[in-house]
Amino acid sequence: MALPLCITVSDLSSALTDPQFDALILICTQVTEIPDNNLQQQVNQIAAIDQRVGKEAVLLHTTLVPGHRCIVAPVGSLGRDYDDVRSFADIAKQAIVLAKNSGAVRPLVWVQHAEGAAFSKAAEVVYLAMAQALWQPLEGREALGEAVVEPVQQLGLVGVDEQLAIRLTAIEAGKRLARDLCGTEPERMTPRRFADYCVEAFTDSAVSVQVQTDVDTLQQQYPLMMAVARSSLHVERHKPAVIRLEYVPEGEVTQTLLFAGKGLVYDTGGADVKINGGMAGMSRDKGGAAAVAGFLKTVALLKPAGLKVIAEIGAVRNSIGSDAFVPDEIIKSHAGVRVRIGNTDAEGRLVLADLMSHLKQDAADAVNPTLFSVATLTGHAARAVGPYTALVENGAALQLGLSATLARQGDIWGDPSEVSRSRREDFSFIKPRSCADDVLSCNNAPSSVTARGHQFPMAFLVVAAGLDQASAVAKSALPYVHIDIAGSGVDGGDWQHGKPSAAPVTALVATYLSS
Incomplete structure (x- = not known):
């Protein structure tokens, strides 16, 4: 490369x-x-x-x-x-x-x-x-x-100087991997070819890679993700994969970062199929997963002391077909939460919720953990903040000023963000309407015309992944920041032809990998 x-x-x-x-x-x-x-x-x-x-x-x-x-x-x-x-x-x-x-x-x-x-x-x-x-x-x-x-x-x-030159080259190596993974067409970068590219990128590096492709195991461990994948299973090359990346530093661990990456290698919208040209560019719906892999690439090259990083990436295709999942279905998440499907084009949050549930288990024994989800999640983020990354954090992260720090570093390094808050209206929006389910995945309208369209999905992720909804007052809270790059993931907002930007790799490196 x-x-x-x-x-x-x-x-x-x-x-x-x-x-x-x-x-x-x-x-x-x-x-x-x-x-x-x-x-x-x-x-x-x-x-x-x-x-x-x-x-x-x-x-x-x-x-x-x-x-x-x-x-x-x-x-x-x-x-x-x-x-x-x-x-x-x-x-x-x-x-x-x-x-x-x-x-x-x-x-x-x-x-x-x-x-x-x-x-x-x-x-x-x-x-x-x-x-x-x-x-x-x-x-x-x-x-x-x-x-x-x-x-x-x-x-x-x-x-x-030489140290900074090495650092900059390492950052670019991570961003380049992210651009390759995000910007490649859906047959060249099918779920398992996405996994293969990650395996190749981290061969003989400080980051270990595990790839899970067994369908039965995935159905048991990632039920929401596999609902998204259901209509793709009859095409061998379109079958999903979960990629786990892990970096463990030499010596004492003082901080742990946990990342869930949305890797929709192609999003047709599923049964709620995208119309009026909305499908063009959806091979880039894997930008969040790509950014997570890119950040780990820079970590592998710089080998920071004291910092442990674990990432799970869900690489999956949201296909149209007779076995597609549909609105009104109720599917139990890995965390045991009953999710009612509101719209099949809101598939990314389903993938993330199961990944986050697994990472929550990692956090239980981790030193000073912080959880992130990274995704091209909502059109609302692009409408609301334009070409900026949208950050939405829970109470514990707000108290630590995590989003503010990411945004400040991003401003200095040219990888800027806008900070949003998680509010009570967001949790009210996704509350169950009956005893049949525990949470609603979304409404049945585009996020871009929905009030708080990029904020309320974070509330869904908290509930569906079984995270603490009282993190601001909990004694052992898990700080969590949702990172929506739907507006910042490509140059110029052209999702079909624009170059992937690799946001927010630079901001994350500037924040967590000290020079």
């Missing part, structure tokens, strides 16, 4: 004559403050006859830089209330595409310092944004060759 390695560079002037580089990219807050006098003079001369310089990313030809390619990329305004570090990411993506199209494969990158804590990780954000722009789909790489579609081999980042 190729990726553009982050290469440490001590200073700009000495690197300008280094033969390992073939282009220079200047990410500028002020194009009049380039730290090389000769280069500054030449940029000034060109700017006098080319009014694009300082206003947009442009390629200049000069013998003063490696490969005679100099890309001047202005960041733009940073002083407005709404400006954030993504301004660096936006221009970095444009600049690296320009460099790639010009033939550069080993560009040197200089990022101009910007004042303020909000921009303290600007260089790191630039590297990750460039890597995001350079990534190409797995199917394209397999058909045409990685060297053809992804020719850029390394990015020399000025001012970055």
Whole structure:
């Protein structure tokens, strides 16, 4: 799995004559403050006859830089209330595409310092944004060759030390795995091929992988998930899998993170079939599971001390067919909760609930555990918070400020979130309407037109997984944060063609994997 390695560079002037580089990219807050006098003079001369310089990313030809390619990329305004570090990411993506199209494969990158804590990780954000722009789909790489579609081999980042370069490359390796798993078409990444890709990604690593594919075992241990899978069982390649990933550090464990990942390799909507073009892009409904695997990939490479991480991923296809589960069915979850189905297109929460019930058992003996569910769960999240990750937490997590910390780190690292609260209305929404069941999975309307459409599913997950509904006052509470990436999971909100963003891998790494 190729990726553009982050290469440490001590200073700009000495690197300008280094033969390992073939282009220079200047990410500028002020194009009049380039730290090389000769280069500054030449940029000034060109700017006098080319009014694009300082206003947009442009390629200049000069013998003063490696490969005679100099890309001047202005960041733009940073002083407005709404400006954030993504301004660096936006221009970095444009600049690296320009460099790639010009033939550069080993560009040197200089990022101009910007004042303020909000921009303290600007260089790191630039590297990750460039890597995001350079990534190409797995199917394209397999058909045409990685060297053809992804020719850029390394990015020399000025001012970055070796330890940070290793860290950034590890983050990108995790994000790349997440993009591959999320962004690949449903036959190339069927449930068991998803599992195979994970096994390959973690071979000879610090993360162990267990894959459960036995249908009888899955039906007993993951009954809600298997209801979703029911109509896919007659197609051998579409049968489901549960992937368990585990990282155990050397020495004492001081904290445990538990992740449930929604891995819907394709979501037709089931019996409540998606209509009016709504099915296009549903091969990306595995973005939550992909992000969980991506985070574990970075963990495997960085091997953090004191941190134990356990993840369960449900890889399944929600198919249409004569054996499809339907609304009004009552299905008992792994936690023993009787779930009445409200709509079969709300299948992701069923998968997550069983995974979370198993992880709850892990939490019982864990040191300082925190539980997360990660999913492309609701259209409401995309409507409510746009391109941001939506965080919804229980009382214990709220008291610890977990979502606030994730959001703060995400802002600094260009992987932002919006924080929501779990409220009593959410639990009222999913309460049973009769003694026949214990909880309602959802209403029978799109989440995007349902009040609190991305908050109430978290309440369902708490109930269906058998979590403590009084975690704010419980003596041994399990903090829990639900992470909905329906709005942030792909660039530009284009679920059929946009590049997977690998959100929230960067924010999780920044929060839990100290440098």
